[in-house]
Amino acid sequence: MSRPAAIRVGLLGFGTIGTGVAKVLARNAAVIERRLGAPLRLVRIADLDLAHDRGVDLAGIRFDADAEGLVRDPGVDIVVELIGGTGAARRLLLLAIESGKPVVTANKALLAQHGKEIFDAAAERGVDVAFEASVGGGIPILRAIREGLAANRIQSVHGIINGTTNYMLSEMERTGEAFDTVLARAQALGFAEADPSTDVDGIDAAHKLTLLAAMAFGAELTVKDIPTEGIRGIQPIDFDAAREFGYRIKLLAIAKTGSEDEAGRPGPIEARVQPTLIPATSLLAKVDGAMNAVAVCGDAVGTTLFYGAGAGELPTASAVVGDLIEIARELRRGSAGRVAPLAFLPHALVRRDLVPLGDLFGRAYLRFTAVDRPAVLAHITGVLGEHGIGIESVIQKGRGNLAASVPVLMLSDPAREAALRRALEKIDRLPDVTAPTRLIRIEEEL
Amino acid sequence: MSRPAAIRVGLLGFGTIGTGVAKVLARNAAVIERRLGAPLRLVRIADLDLAHDRGVDLAGIRFDADAEGLVRDPGVDIVVELIGGTGAARRLLLLAIESGKPVVTANKALLAQHGKEIFDAAAERGVDVAFEASVGGGIPILRAIREGLAANRIQSVHGIINGTTNYMLSEMERTGEAFDTVLARAQALGFAEADPSTDVDGIDAAHKLTLLAAMAFGAELTVKDIPTEGIRGIQPIDFDAAREFGYRIKLLAIAKTGSEDEAGRPGPIEARVQPTLIPATSLLAKVDGAMNAVAVCGDAVGTTLFYGAGAGELPTASAVVGDLIEIARELRRGSAGRVAPLAFLPHALVRRDLVPLGDLFGRAYLRFTAVDRPAVLAHITGVLGEHGIGIESVIQKGRGNLAASVPVLMLSDPAREAALRRALEKIDRLPDVTAPTRLIRIEEEL
Numbered sequence: 001m002s003r004p005a006a007i008r009v010g011l012l013g014f015g016t017i018g019t020g021v022a023k024v025l026a027r028n029a030a031v032i033e034r035r036l037g038a039p040l041r042l043v044r045i046a047d048l049d050l051a052h053d054r055g056v057d058l059a060g061i062r063f064d065a066d067a068e069g070l071v072r073d074p075g076v077d078i079v080v081e082l083i084g085g086t087g088a089a090r091r092l093l094l095l096a097i098e099s100g101k102p103v104v105t106a107n108k109a110l111l112a113q114h115g116k117e118i119f120d121a122a123a124e125r126g127v128d129v130a131f132e133a134s135v136g137g138g139i140p141i142l143r144a145i146r147e148g149l150a151a152n153r154i155q156s157v158h159g160i161i162n163g164t165t166n167y168m169l170s171e172m173e174r175t176g177e178a179f180d181t182v183l184a185r186a187q188a189l190g191f192a193e194a195d196p197s198t199d200v201d202g203i204d205a206a207h208k209l210t211l212l213a214a215m216a217f218g219a220e221l222t223v224k225d226i227p228t229e230g231i232r233g234i235q236p237i238d239f240d241a242a243r244e245f246g247y248r249i250k251l252l253a254i255a256k257t258g259s260e261d262e263a264g265r266p267g268p269i270e271a272r273v274q275p276t277l278i279p280a281t282s283l284l285a286k287v288d289g290a291m292n293a294v295a296v297c298g299d300a301v302g303t304t305l306f307y308g309a310g311a312g313e314l315p316t317a318s319a320v321v322g323d324l325i326e327i328a329r330e331l332r333r334g335s336a337g338r339v340a341p342l343a344f345l346p347h348a349l350v351r352r353d354l355v356p357l358g359d360l361f362g363r364a365y366l367r368f369t370a371v372d373r374p375a376v377l378a379h380i381t382g383v384l385g386e387h388g389i390g391i392e393s394v395i396q397k398g399r400g401n402l403a404a405s406v407p408v409l410m411l412s413d414p415a416r417e418a419a420l421r422r423a424l425e426k427i428d429r430l431p432d433v434t435a436p437t438r439l440i441r442i443e444e445e446l
Numbered sequence: 447m448s449r450p451a452a453i454r455v456g457l458l459g460f461g462t463i464g465t466g467v468a469k470v471l472a473r474n475a476a477v478i479e480r481r482l483g484a485p486l487r488l489v490r491i492a493d494l495d496l497a498h499d500r501g502v503d504l505a506g507i508r509f510d511a512d513a514e515g516l517v518r519d520p521g522v523d524i525v526v527e528l529i530g531g532t533g534a535a536r537r538l539l540l541l542a543i544e545s546g547k548p549v550v551t552a553n554k555a556l557l558a559q560h561g562k563e564i565f566d567a568a569a570e571r572g573v574d575v576a577f578e579a580s581v582g583g584g585i586p587i588l589r590a591i592r593e594g595l596a597a598n599r600i601q602s603v604h605g606i607i608n609g610t611t612n613y614m615l616s617e618m619e620r621t622g623e624a625f626d627t628v629l630a631r632a633q634a635l636g637f638a639e640a641d642p643s644t645d646v647d648g649i650d651a652a653h654k655l656t657l658l659a660a661m662a663f664g665a666e667l668t669v670k671d672i673p674t675e676g677i678r679g680i681q682p683i684d685f686d687a688a689r690e691f692g693y694r695i696k697l698l699a700i701a702k703t704g705s706e707d708e709a710g711r712p713g714p715i716e717a718r719v720q721p722t723l724i725p726a727t728s729l730l731a732k733v734d735g736a737m738n739a740v741a742v743c744g745d746a747v748g749t750t751l752f753y754g755a756g757a758g759e760l761p762t763a764s765a766v767v768g769d770l771i772e773i774a775r776e777l778r779r780g781s782a783g784r785v786a787p788l789a790f791l792p793h794a795l796v797r798r799d800l801v802p803l804g805d806l807f808g809r810a811y812l813r814f815t816a817v818d819r820p821a822v823l824a825h826i827t828g829v830l831g832e833h834g835i836g837i838e839s840v841i842q843k844g845r846g847n848l849a850a851s852v853p854v855l856m857l858s859d860p861a862r863e864a865a866l867r868r869a870l871e872k873i874d875r876l877p878d879v880t881a882p883t884r885l886i887r888i889e890e891e892l
Contacts, residue, residue, distance in 0.1 A: 024597050024746045031599050034664055034794035035592075035786065132594070138747035140594020146481075148578070148586020151470050151767030153477050218480055283753060286729055300470045301584035301754060301764035307729060308750035318747035321597030335781035340481065348480035 004038035007328040010076035012067050012092055013083040014047035017106055017133070019054040020317030021080060026057065028321075036325055038332060046070040071096045078327050080320060081105040090114055097121045097129070102336060104323040106133035106316060109198075112207035112223045115214075119341055128336050130323035135208040136161055138315030139308035140322065141294045145215045146343035152298025154216040156256040158446060161208045163290035163310040164192045164199035165231050165251040169275075170288045173239040173248070179232060191290060201230035202251065202273040209253040211342075213271050216296070217257050218344035219352040227272040227357050233438055234275055238367060241395055241409040245365070247277035248285040252443065270355045275440050277365050282446040283307075295446060358418030363392065363442045368408040368427065369435035376432045377408060383430070387423035389415045405434040411442075450484035453774040456522035458513050458538055459529040460493035463552055463579070465500040466763030467526060472503065474767075482771055484778060492516040517542045524773050526766060527551040536560055543567045543575070548782065550769040552579035552762060555644075558653035558669045561660075561788075569792055574782050576769035581654040582607055584761030585754035586768065587740045591661045592789035598744025600662040602702040604892060607654045609736035609756040610638045610645035611677050611697040615721075616734045619685040619695070625678060637736060647676035648697065648719040655699040657788075659717050662742070663703050664790035665798040673718040673803050679884055680721055684813060687841055687855040691811070693723035694731040698889065716801045721886050723811050728892040729753075741892060804864030809838065809888045814854040814873065815881035822878045823854060829876070833869040835861045851880040857888075 009025065011018050025032070025042045032040050043060075046067040071079055071092055079096040081103055083089040089110050096103045098121070105111070111118065111131055122129045132142050136159070145154065160166050164186060171182045183200065186192035198204050206228040210221045231251050242249050252274060258267020278285050283305050287293040292310025297303050309315035330336045342349060370376045381391055390413035397407050412420065424437045455471065457464050471478070471488045478486050489506075492513040517525055517538055525542040527549055529535040535556050542549045544567070551557070557564065557577055568575045578588050582605070591600065606612050610632060617628045629646065632638035644650050652674040659665045677697055688695050698720060704713020724731050729751050733739040738756025743749050755761035776782045788795060816822045827837055836859035843853050858866065870883045 020746070028597060028599055028746070031664075032597065034790050035596050037786075037791050138744075139750060140590050143594045144586050144590065147772060148589045148768055149764065150481050150771045151474060151478065151764045153474055218477075283729065283732055286727075286732060298584075298764060300466070300474070300760040300767070302758075302761055304585060304752075304754035306750075306752055309748045312748075314746040315748055318595065318597050318744060321746070322594055325596045326593060329784050330781075333779075333781040333784045335776075335779040335784060338775050338779045338781060338784075340483075344480050345483050 006039035006041040007331060008041055008043040008075055008077045009080060009324060010044040010070045010073060010078070011042060011080045011082065012046050012070060013081065014045050014049070014054060015082065016313045017316045017320065018045070018047070018082045019056060020313035021082070021320050022054070022056045024314065024317045024321045032325060036328055038328065040324055040328055044070050044073060044076055067092055068095065071101070072099060076101065077331060078324060079103045080324070081107060086110050086113055093118060094121055097125050097127055100125060100127060102128040102130070102327045102331070104130045104320055104327065106131065106320060108134040108204065108207040108211065112210040119346065122341070123337065123346055126337055128327050128330055129341050130327055132323050133316045133319035135211055136292045136294055136306070137163070137308065137310040137312065138318040139292060139294065139306050139310070140319065141306045142211070142215060144306055145212070145296060146339060149296060149298050149301055149304070150343070152300045154296060154298050156297045157212050157216050157254070157294060158284060158443065159209070159212065159253045159294040160250055160284060160287050160292050161253050161294065161310060162199055162205045162251060163292060164196070166287065166292070167191050167290045168200070169231060169234070169249055169251065172234065172236060176236045178236060179234065200232060202228040205251060205253045205273045209255060209271060209273060212253065213255040213269070214349060215343035216255060217269060217352070218349050219269055220349045221271060221352065225271070225354055229274045231275055237397060237407055237409070238440065241367070242277050242365065243280065244395055245277070245393060245411050246280050247442065248280050249275055249440065250278055250284060250287070252276040252278070254443065268355050269352045270360070272357070277440055277442040278446050279444065284446050358416070358421065360417040360441070361414060363414050363444070364412045364420055365440040365442060366410045366412060367438040368410070368433060369405050370408055371432045371434060372404060372406045373432055379430055379432065380408065380427055383427050384412070384423050387419045389413065389420060389423055452485040452487040453777060454487055454489040454521055454523045455526060455770060456490040456516045456519060456524070457488060457526045457528065458492050458516060459527065460491050460495070460500060461528065462759045463762045463766065464491070464493070464528045465502060466759035467528070467766050468500070468502045470760065470763045470767045478771060482774055484774065486770055486774055490516050490519060490522055513538055514541065517547070518545060523547065523777060524770060525549045526770070527553060532556050532559055539564060540567055543571050543573055546571060546573060548574040548773045548777070550576045550766055550773065552577065552766060554580040554650065554653040554657065558656040565787055565792065568787070569783065572783055574773050574776055575787050576773055578769050579762045579765035581657055582738045582740055582752070583609070583754065583756040583758065584764040585738060585740065585752050585756070586765065587752045588657070588661060590752055591658070591742060592785060595742060595744050595747055595750070596789070598746045600742060600744050602743045603658050603662050603700070603740060604730060604889065605655070605658065605699040605740040606696050606730060606733050606738050607699050607740065607756060608645055608651045608697060609738060610642070612733065612738070613637050613736045614646070615677060615680070615695060615697060618680065618682060622682045624682060625680065646678060648674040651697060651699045651719045655701060655717060655719060658699065658740070659701040659715070660795060661789040662701060663715060663798070664794050664796060665715055666795045667717060667798065671717070671800055675720045677721055683843060683853055683855070684886065687813070688723050688811065689726065690841055691723070691839060691857050692726050693888065694726050695721055695886065696724055696730060698722040698724070700889065714801050715798045716806065718803070723886055723888040724892050725890065730892050804862070804867065806863040806887070807860060809860050809890070810858045810866055811886040811888060812856045812858060813884040814856070814879060815851050815883070816854055817878045817880060818850060818852045819878055825876055825878065826854065826873055829873050830858070830869050833865045835859065835866060835869055
């Protein structure tokens with residue numbers, strides 16, 4: 001029996017993840033061939049930095065700066081895009097598709113912003129686009145939703161899907177240090193970028209959530225639709241108060257839908273990225289450091305949870321190479337397009353309106369900052385009461401210094417968010433209230 | 447555009463899971479079609495019990511006792527086997543394969559004992575065999591190992607994969623009740639069978655572990671190879687002691703391998719089913735009641751964990767129908783056999799010897815039962831010391847009653863199991879030791 005022809009991979013972008021992909025393809029070549037039935041071989045790499053030693057043996061691999069040449073190279077069967085950004089990456093991905101080549105990418109920003117263009121082009125040309133690495137790093141979460149849970153009407157997705165912010169929240173909680181201190185350390189350790197805003201302002205998580213929501217509900221959202229709040233406003237005292245109330249604080253990407261009816265007509269959708277108090281006993285609350293996890297609830301399966309490393313050279317490479325193996329199988333069997341990339345057939349992806357934030361209903365954590373005078377609590381609760389909002393628990397910290405501002409920490413009873421916001425607006429104008437009130441939503445059902 | 451032809455499903459066995467499959471196919475027909483691109487329709491059911499009302503609308507579904515007729519029916523495209531057992535189920539599965547029909551099954555006992563025959567027949571005939579529901583109920587764990595983590599050399603699998611025993615251990619821990627009391631309740635609630643031995647003696651978990659080990663390592667094991675110990679010997683005091691030592695007790699299915707070398711030559715394998723002390727802070731320790739979870743460690747991805755309902759009508763149906771959707775895709779694309787069912791190509795599945803239990807090395811929890819005399823502890827630790835086994839911690843309970851036997855609970859230092867066993871044999875012959883000593887292994891790396 002002659003050995004089957006190798007499937008030949010071209011890699012655009014030889015940074016951290018690209019280096020991981022080269023390493024995994026090299027060191028796990030034997031086990032991959034035992035699973036796939038053919039060699040999966042890295043034959044060409046394009047990157048602008050040709051000098052830096054990545055510690056990868058490049059024997060037999062063509063390495064130059066000619067990205068377009070790589071994409072057009074008839075000796076490349078699958079193109080991996082790890083350039084990042086939405087400029088050259090988009091152009092090269094589309095060029096690969098146009099050339100009839102399947103592509104693998106980890107680029108959530110590109111897919112969240114130009115996904116429709118890319119998926120439409122791929123469907124038209126009959127090639128696969130795979131992107132498992134774009135959400136949850138090494139966790140095979142997209143495949144789980146798209147295939148493993150395909151029998152379900154998915155009801156909700158709750159994800160810790162940004163490793164940088166989860167690391168920072170874990171550190172703030174562990175050390176009691178402030179946001180800026182922990183951010184500086186995360187930057188020093190390489191867990192946060194020099195410009196951290198994509199991570200700490202929740203934008204990265206919102207990109208990923210557009211993909212999760214599409215795959216879970218068949219909902220065509222754009223990242224601009226998704227209310228997004230990052231972790232800059234969280235203070236050390238919030239972790240202490242949350243713990244006293246029985247919660248932990250996580251940056252969650254949340255998407256929920258009222259169940260589809262029997263005819264498949266979809267219910268309303270909630271989607272948002274926000275710091276959230278979640279029960280300390282929940283599995284998601286145990287997800288610490290740079291780890292990621294996604295809880296998916298389906299009408300048949302109930303609650304499932306998928307946990308693993310959300311970033312990093314080798315975990316992300318695990319997902320990229322997993323996609324390469326799948327695409328290699330499709331190439332060998334001529335079954336490209338077998339599975340719809342967004343889990344629903346393109347015509348079944350539907351624009352969906354989101355429930356406005358004001359319509360959310362639930363309990364909230366409130367941090368008021370007020371001068372420590374006896375009547376302050378009465379004033380605050382009075383305004384809340386006027387708006388029909390009850391109080392479940394109150395903690396007052398650092399009292400006894402009549403001149404200073406002190407935090408007043410509360411759990412509200414379940415309330416409509418619009419009413420809460422109106423009450424807070426009024427409270428923040430009280431003379432004794434010295435800083436804007438912080439509201440953090442609570443998710444109980446985890 | 448004319449509507450694509452329906453993929454027609456025949457169901458063998460209309461018990462709990464079969465009923466769930468019928469319900470999910472009916473109520474989620476619309477969403478499944480939006481994902482698959484064609485209707486997936488239940489057209490025929492065979493079961494000996496034709497009288498019992500399952501609460502399923504059977505309009506348009508042929509329902510009789512003719513299992514063989516169903517398998518041979520040219521109007522059935524995919525056969526689902528939910529009969530259970532290894533008699534008729536095996537015969538009918540093989541008949542379906544012989545007739546060129548792909549099959550879906552949840553039957554771990556059948557696959558653990560006759561998997562080779564079934565997979566060989568399917569490979570020869572070019573049809574798919576899918577069995578996601580056979581391990582971890584609704585959790586798409588087999589798909590994760592086979593496809594999502596395919597880029598990895600898998601290093602270990604630790605699973606809570608029997609819901610009955612996890613429910614019982616959780617209840618014993620919560621209530622302090624004895625095994626027999628909790629078993630009776632589990633039976634009354636339908637969580638345990640009238641003859642519970644398949645579950646409580648670890649046999650069901652061992653069946654599942656043969657499948658996990660095959661898919662993780664390409665190791666051809668038979669269930670007889672796997673050292674299997676159930677939960678009958680666990681006493682309420684073990685939970686208390688475990689907690690004091692910082693652990694919880696779970697019935698784990700464990701498979702580990704030394705990493706494959708660069709040439710793909712496999713390292714030695716450990717595989718066993720056993721009650722295990724695991725760190726109370728680990729995610730697996732939080733898996734309570736009838737829930738299941740599997741932690742998978744790969745060389746690239748690191749540690750991942752997959753959690754969900756391990757049994758039950760609808761969760762198991764979620765996995766069965768997920769397999770039906772996948773097979774329907776392969777049928778539509780003519781790509782049957784695209785993925786090797788056991789994750790490695792048949793020729794790459796290799797018989798592997800297991801590391802003997804005596805060669806295991808680690809810490810252990812020991813429960814001695816001895817008359818409460820001052821010298822007893824010295825005698826026990828003396829014998830342990832003679833065998834080179836150190837003690838990390840000791841708890842003595844119920845002291846002060848000189849006539850009675852009391853438990854002495856210890857954590858050993860890391861030791862070779864053969865040495866431990868020899869020491870325990872000698873200790874159990876000491877005149878003051880009144881019952882056989884119980885050893886429970888500890889897994890630290892979770």
